[in-house]
Amino acid sequence: MISTLRTPPLAMRLIIYAIVWLVALSMLAPFAWTVLTSLKTDAEATRAPTLATLLPDVPQWGNYVRAMREAELDRFYFNSVLVALITTLLAVTHNALAGYAFAKLRFAGRRLLFGLVLCTMMLPVTVSFVFAYLICQWFGYVNNYQALIVPFLASGFGIFYMRQVVATVPDSLLEAARIDGMGSFEIFWSIVRPAAWPGITALAIFSFINSWNSFFWPLIVVDSPRYKTLPMAIADLSAGLYVQSWPVQTAAATILVLPPILLFFFTQRAFVRGITFTGLKEG
């Protein structure tokens, strides 16, 4: 069948491309700026930034070596990866299981509970930090991996999101499975998990990025270098109040953002599909 919608005229298409490219370039600018600064000498970077001084004269790859060595980033990479991976894995199972229970199980007070979850997203976390610290201390988590992982597992956003995702799995599928004699865990594993996979991937990425970038909380709750994560090391680097090296700091920042960028790039198809599920159901 021939589509009744004409493709837009060439001039129109050119304009659209121009705008899309312009936006793309300006979106890339902060990252490009970070990378360019990371390749400059200290003197070049402290020059008042103008368009003329945007490019480094000679790329200083040594800044990356310095960042690795001065902030001991190599040492903290392991912690960051470990914490982010465990957090992601647990947060996803945590929220997916609960999301399935909340979306597909009828019980009284479901709406009320949902409202409460929304409420928790409205309270600024700034003060809660202190109280969360006291609770972590009570559990003996302070200065341990647990402090960096456990508080991130059950979030208002996570359950909100997973509930939306699982809700889109057709009930008829679940009923059919139940008639076939499957138990609830089996249904979750062989029906819900594959059907909600894109949404689960999206949550995994959100959780990973969130854990990877989190900085203020780890700073308060962990102080031993044994458990330090990358953003903390970088904060220490930039707080080396007296000796400021912008290039080294931006090199560290570049090292920091690479894993999330790569992760996003390789999972983006599933990620975007995952968002499709959620967007449509809320109202």
Place this chain on the structure above:
Amino acid sequence: MVAAVVVLWSFFRVLARPFEGGAGNPGQTVLTVLHWGDMEEDRIVRQLVATFEAANPDIRIRRINAPADYYAKLKTMFASGEPPDVMFLNARDIPTYAGLDLLLDVQPLMRADAEAGDAAGEVAFSPDAFLKPTLDSFRFDGSKHGKGGLYGLPSNFTGLGFYYNKTMFDEAGVAPPDERWTWDEFETKTRQVAERVPSRPYGCALELTGDSFRAILQTFGVELFSPDFKRFLLHDPRLVTVLERVRRWTVDEKATRAVLATDPYDSVNSGAGYFTLQKAAMYGPAGRWMVPEFRNIRDFEWDFVPMPRGTRRGTVLYVAAWSVAKATRHPNAAWKLARHLATPAGQEQLSRTGLAIPSLRSVATGPAFMDPALPPVHDERFLLDVEDSWPSVWPPDSRMQRRFGDHLQDCLRLGRTTISQSLADAQRDWTEEQESPLRTGVFPRAPWKAIIGIISVVVLGLVISATVALWRWRPGRLRAAEARAGYLMALPWMFGFSVFIAGPMVLSLVLSFMRWRGLSTLDHAEWVGLLNYRQMFGNDPRFHRALWLTVKYAALGVPVLQTAALLAAVLMNEGVRGTRFFRATWYLPSVLAGAGMAIMWRWVFDGEHGLLNTALRPLAGPANALLGFLARQVGWTPPTLPPDWVGADADWAGVPAFVIAALWTIGGSMLIYLAGLQGIPRTLYEAAAIDGAGPLRRFVRVTLPMLSPVILFNVVIALIGSFQVFTMAYIMTQGGPGDSTRFYVLYLYNNAFENHQMGYASAMAWVLLLIILALTGLVLWQGKKRVHYEGLRT
């Protein structure tokens, strides 16, 4: 089922109470020491700790170096009841910390040392060994600073003065300043250099903070506070004279380029930056801490001079010392450690880095500090004013310092207020502070038993009613199994949620009825009833301003950002090739962590050289003409475009600047819109096209209604997010200039971690929750009427 058990087991394995990580051998004393420091300082303290441990095998040290957010860390440790045994403190913190009885008076220990003689190979300090003000600034007698018990052993200090570019002075044929110079000479020299040097530098980049201004006041013998901190001495006529003089340099005679006032929060145009880039011949008042950075200067010769003389000599001191917590379980061991950390050897190493000046007289006059091989040539000038100077203490805490600094910036750098206005502003801040019932009132201890009782009753009630409901529920066998599985699956989440999300929330609600400084354990909190809330609405103009600013941001930001995100998604949906690439690119800034970006955003919005204004300037002429024409019709003075976004024009341009910056974070919303667009059946568009609808009509009649649930979702999320705007303001402007970018959550953060008002901050958090809740409710209610759900139920 096996899988379920494994998953659940792994949850509880992770949640289980961890083993104490190497608590040391039995009988071994464990001390915690908290300090700040860069790599060099870190290395020095690490070595000192190692030698201490080697000499004292029965003591093990847990060393924490926390240069980023040191005070947030320290306060949380105090609040948890487990403060570090030994910690690094500034002399200015002493009235606060010693006033709250958090520190140990080490005077008796020091005396005992002196009587015992040279104990165990360690130096026994006598008070005379120190430069007098460095030690005395750690004395506090309950009301007066400088007398009474001793609350720290000084390690290093610095005074403020000026750095000058010797090469530039030679070039101008002007004699460089020396230690006898006066403010009159400062005036003539800055003007001469600015006139005569061909590259047209500024004569001096003048750092205007509360502290540096007090250094200027010191040279005229003017104090801002009475010794007991009860009075703010703003009515001193000499203060006004100094203000008028500085304002003449920085505002009235700005065009001579003799003196340029700089903003301490501006990372792009910092005073030190002007100096190192040879755009200013002098820089100050600044401390010794600049020396390591300035030692990298290759292009010119530089040196240091003390503050110019006014009616006397003097400056402001920063002194850092090792203090011992009163709550320590091992006072003697902790004192031993503090003494070891302040030894001459450590001070020598530190002064070799150039960073700070040793507080021990013997080291300060020795070769380690006065190294002739390294600049500055005149190291001894740093010691000239010490005996006549004192640290800059701000009662009751850092808040007065910040506010006074803001008023100075408004009046002396931006010229937005007159001197009498600024003084009146400062006076009002002080009176508010002094008369606040939250400060002066006496309140009973919080009734924790009753509170815990009430919470337990509520929780118990919930549990009982849930049990009863379950008991009465008689489902079929299959349904019961399903429910059991459901509860089992939801259990870990519910546990985590109630402990780590709901728990802190409930605690903050309870604390919003209390006064708690966050420096002592929760049982020290006092019950104030509704006072925090009454104070907020009745007596805190800053709260109202922050709320209003945030409302403006949300009102402008939500529509602009959502429209932009929607348009971006529509563009992307128009069959652009390489969607994958563009999607990734547009989402990228949302992944970038904010911290490193501060300097870039400052640059983008900089009034003079900023990227944005460079782009806008060609349009500015016509825009100004048009605006001027329109303004004349209604008799209104228009602003000059392009504005100094987060500088002088921040009062009106600040909110738009933050909205512009937020355009870089629309990636998330855009992806959600894009997904929604791709879910709209193509047949709908085709049908509309057959009916003769053009592209615009198709957008309004098909796209918008079909997308309305997605729009609603995004608007709600954006509303919640925009009321909590924080990070950008925190890294870019710190709320300044003045309060013009102090958004709600930033002010809340100030209250919690800088003003020691945890109770007040908690109340603010709950008020914000209620506001957002009401607005979200309104949006959802309105949305219900307008949102189309047709076609989505297929």
